[in-house]
Amino acid sequence: MPNFQQPSAMPIHKYSGYDAVDIADRTWPANRITKAPRWLSTDLRDGNQALIDPMSPERKRRMFDQLVKMGYKEIEVGFPASGQTDFDFVRSIIEEPGAIPDDVTISVLTQAREDLIERTVESLKGARRATVHLYNATAPVFRRVVFRGSKDDIKQIAVDGTRLVMEYAEKILGPETEFGYQYSPEIFTDTELDFALEVCEAVMDVYQPGPGREIILNLPATVERSTPSTHADRFEWMGRNLSRREHVVLSVHPHNDRGTAVAAAELAVMAGADRVEGCLFGQGERTGNVDLVTLGMNLFSQGVDPQIDFSDIDEIRRTWEYCNQMEVHPRHPYVGDLVYTSFSGSHQDAIKKGFDAMEADAKAKGVTVDDIEWAVPYLPIDPKDVGRSYEAVIRVNSQSGKGGIAYVLKNDHKLDLPRRMQVEFSKVIQTKTDAEGGEVTPGAIWETFQDEYLPNEANAAARWGRLQLRSGQTTTDTDGVDTLTVDAVVDGQETALKGTGNGPISAFFDALQAIGIDVRLLDYQEHTMSEGASAQAASYIECAIDDKVMWGIGIDANTTRASLKAVVSAVNRAGR
Ligand SMILES: CC(=O)SCCNC(=O)CCNC(=O)[C@H](O)C(C)(C)COP(=O)(O)OP(=O)(O)OC[C@H]1O[C@@H](n2cnc3c(N)ncnc32)[C@H](O)[C@@H]1OP(=O)(O)O
Ligand SMILES: CC(C)C(=O)C(=O)O
Numbered sequence: 198m199p200n201f202q203q204p205s206a207m208p209i210h211k212y213s214g215y216d217a218v219d220i221a222d223r224t225w226p227a228n229r230i231t232k233a234p235r236w237l238s239t240d241l242r243d244g245n246q247a248l249i250d251p252m253s254p255e256r257k258r259r260m261f262d263q264l265v266k267m268g269y270k271e272i273e274v275g276f277p278a279s280g281q282t283d284f285d286f287v288r289s290i291i292e293e294p295g296a297i298p299d300d301v302t303i304s305v306l307t308q309a310r311e312d313l314i315e316r317t318v319e320s321l322k323g324a325r326r327a328t329v330h331l332y333n334a335t336a337p338v339f340r341r342v343v344f345r346g347s348k349d350d351i352k353q354i355a356v357d358g359t360r361l362v363m364e365y366a367e368k369i370l371g372p373e374t375e376f377g378y379q380y381s382p383e384i385f386t387d388t389e390l391d392f393a394l395e396v397c398e399a400v401m402d403v404y405q406p407g408p409g410r411e412i413i414l415n416l417p418a419t420v421e422r423s424t425p426s427t428h429a430d431r432f433e434w435m436g437r438n439l440s441r442r443e444h445v446v447l448s449v450h451p452h453n454d455r456g457t458a459v460a461a462a463e464l465a466v467m468a469g470a471d472r473v474e475g476c477l478f479g480q481g482e483r484t485g486n487v488d489l490v491t492l493g494m495n496l497f498s499q500g501v502d503p504q505i506d507f508s509d510i511d512e513i514r515r516t517w518e519y520c521n522q523m524e525v526h527p528r529h530p531y532v533g534d535l536v537y538t539s540f541s542g543s544h545q546d547a548i549k550k551g552f553d554a555m556e557a558d559a560k561a562k563g564v565t566v567d568d569i570e571w572a573v574p575y576l577p578i579d580p581k582d583v584g585r586s587y588e589a590v591i592r593v594n595s596q597s598g599k600g601g602i603a604y605v606l607k608n609d610h611k612l613d614l615p616r617r618m619q620v621e622f623s624k625v626i627q628t629k630t631d632a633e634g635g636e637v638t639p640g641a642i643w644e645t646f647q648d649e650y651l652p653n654e655a656n657a658a659a660r661w662g663r664l665q666l667r668s669g670q671t672t673t674d675t676d677g678v679d680t681l682t683v684d685a686v687v688d689g690q691e692t693a694l695k696g697t698g699n700g701p702i703s704a705f706f707d708a709l710q711a712i713g714i715d716v717r718l719l720d721y722q723e724h725t726m727s728e729g730a731s732a733q734a735a736s737y738i739e740c741a742i743d744d745k746v747m748w749g750i751g752i753d754a755n756t757t758r759a760s761l762k763a764v765v766s767a768v769n770r771a772g773r
């Protein structure tokens with residue numbers, strides 16, 4: 198096929214590509230992530246600083262409590278030198294007994310400026326575990342435009358900042374505080390690798406990490422600039438070249454400007470990152486920080502424990518929406534309203550078969566479906582594991598086929614329709630969706646089903662059809678011949694019918710023959726709808742009635758009655 202694409206008129210000359218990393222013997226592509234990295238939530242700092250209306254103290258507290266409840270052990274709680282609100286928030290959680298669990302480390306961010314550092318460290322007085330996070334940009338355009346200084350000047354900002362953090366921590370914080378330090382060469386992604394390394398080494402020379410004294414070196418994709426693979430190369434290069442590597446916690450902090458933050462984080466972990474910083478649902482500056490929920494759930498879906506509890510994902514989302522005053526997109530991975538829903542026929546067919554196969558496999562092994570490996574097509578995880586029901590899994594519209602409709606009837610009403618009956622009923626629904634458009638809700642599917650197949654069971658006003666069954670009795674003689682007597686309403690008249698046959702169904706056909714209705718049996722299936730003494734049975738009968746082939750269904754606690762009702766259902770439909 199010829200390619201008809203044409204050069205665009207976009208101003209491409211304004212932009213340049215990123216540099217590849219010279220690391221031909223890279224090892225990260227072969228690595229697998231087999232355990233959760235250390236997580237840091239920066240919802241209360243990077244997420245909060247990106248909001249039109251930053252969180253009120255009450256909203257900040259709700260978010261903090263939610264993060265603690267989910268299991269995050271490192272939480273960046275603000276930029277206390279930015280103003281009174283952040284400062285007071287940090288003080289409030291430190292001063293309230295029990296607000297910060299003993300195993301949670303709070304962290305605070307500061308620029309490398311003495312007044313800001315002093316105020317920042319002051320905010321941490323009395324904390325059990327606290328980290329000061331210092332940053333300064335190291336990339337060429339920042340050196341030239343923002344700081345207007347040389348490489349050495351920029352390195353000096355980091356060195357002086359580190360020394361000041363240590364001095365103020367020594368002066369202000371008592372022995373009750375287990376103090377930690379984190380340094381970020383901001384805009385790492387645009388910084389020359391050897392210079393990023395040089396600055397990190399200079400910072401370490403001041404801080405002197407060693408046994409029992411870790412340093413967190415966080416390499417941020419402040420603005421995402423490259424493919425995740427180049428980002429991973431940069432992490433592998435830094436990991437190989439950093440001295441004192443065993444005392445360094447190498448941390449990744451992706452933003453999502455190119456839409457690949459999740460991949461960038463995962464590949465960086467494969468390349469040696471020990472720790473990931475991000476925000477729930479990808480909140481954060483511009484296109485957001487990396488989404489911690491997607492990262493955690495990606496691990497979960499591969500059988501790796503994220504060490505974070507996502508089992509009530511809608512509650513997490515409600516809290517997040519309240520705190521951020523924003524809405525999660527309906528297609529957001531793992532949590533959006535539509536992410537466990539299929540509208541299209543072939544997906545629905547496969548999902549229904551998947552659920553049926555899971556049930557059968559579990560039964561064969563004598564266990565429950567929760568004990569076997571998840572294998573339902575089109576559903577990467579079991580929605581139940583994040584607190585979702587199966588209700589939304591299949592939704593029916595004009596793109597849907599028989600499988601989806603059959604799924605709704607089975608799931609909501611325990612009716613396991615035979616395949617040819619599924620085809621028959623899906624045509625009824627298709628007529629409805631073609632005529633009315635839009636979605637057909639499970640309630641509307643059931644109403645249509647009742648009206649089509651069970652008019653005598655549904656409300657009396659909606660009854661229709663030539664025949665209604667009142668009561669029936671069979672007797673069997675010594676030759677095995679059944680005689681059936683039936684009290685019925687035929688064309689509005691109370692009528693007594695009688696017939697014989699080699700079973701109740703053929704006896705009923707014989708009785709119908711007497712009033713001019715010619716019925717032949719083509720297929721018969723039945724199943725119980727629940728366990729126990731009061732269990733209902735569903736009978737499905739496919740009949741040739743005069744020149745029409747029709748399915749009917751009967752539901753009753755008595756299987757004979759259920760099958761007679763199914764014949765009535767088919768006969769009435771033939772005359773509709
Ligand atoms: C990538 C990130 O997310 S970084 C975090 C960004 N978050 C925030 O900035 C939120 C909170 N910040 C604030 O509220 C304010 O910036 C404050 C209160 C901390 C400081 O405000 P101001 O004193 O007005 O300074 P402002 O933020 O404009 O900073 C600009 C000055 O700081 C310098 N600067 C910027 N970053 C740094 C840094 N990391 N270390 C040292 N100096 C820095 C700039 O070069 C500039 O200096 P100049 O005035 O000599 O040209
Ligand atoms: C302060 C740093 C870590 C940051 O948020 C960034 O560079 O994106």
Ligand SMILES: [Mg+2]
Nearest residue numbers: 243417419450
């Ligand atoms: Mg950031």
